[in-house]
Amino acid sequence: MKEIKIATSAILYNDISELSEADRMLMDSAIKARGNAYAPYSNFHVGAALLLANGEVVLGNNQESAAYPSGMCAERVAIWNAGARFPGVHIQALAISASSTNTIVDRAVGPCGACRQTLSEFEVNQKKPFPVLFMGAVGEVIKTPSLLSLLPFSFDSSYL
16 A cells, blocks of 8 residues: 655736636626626625637526526537537636625635536546636636646546
8 A cells, every 4th residue: 555645736916917818718707697697595606708719709607497406507508609619629728707696705715517528528528628617706816727636536538
C-alpha cells in the first residue's frame, strides 16, 4: 500500500476587474445569463457562458421546476445547448456566476458534482483542457486550468 497525493492549482482574483479582457467578457456573459435564470424555489440564480473554438458564446442558466429535482443546472444547459447547436466544436473556456435573492453570494461557486461529471465528458472527448472561471455575485473569481482539475479520478467512457 502507498499513499498518493492529488493536487490541483487555481488562480484567485480579488474580483472581476483583475481578469483579462477576454475572461471578463466571458464572465459578463455568465452574469447576464444568470439574470435570466428561472429559480422561484431556491432563489439561487446561476449563469454559465461557454466560449467555443468558432468564437460563439453559448449561454445557460438554471431552470427549476416545482417537481424537484427535475430542474437543470446552468452549466449543463449551456453544454448541451452547445452540443446541440455546434456539435464537435471545442470548448475554449467556461465562466460561471451565481447569486441569491436571499443573501449576498460573495464566495466563488464552482459547478456541482453532476455538472463536473457532464462537463468532464466534453473535455475528455475533445482531448484538450479548457479553463473554468467561477464566482458568486461579487468578490473573488477562481480560475482553474481545466475541468478535470476539479474532478480527480474522473469516470469516463474508457471504463465502459
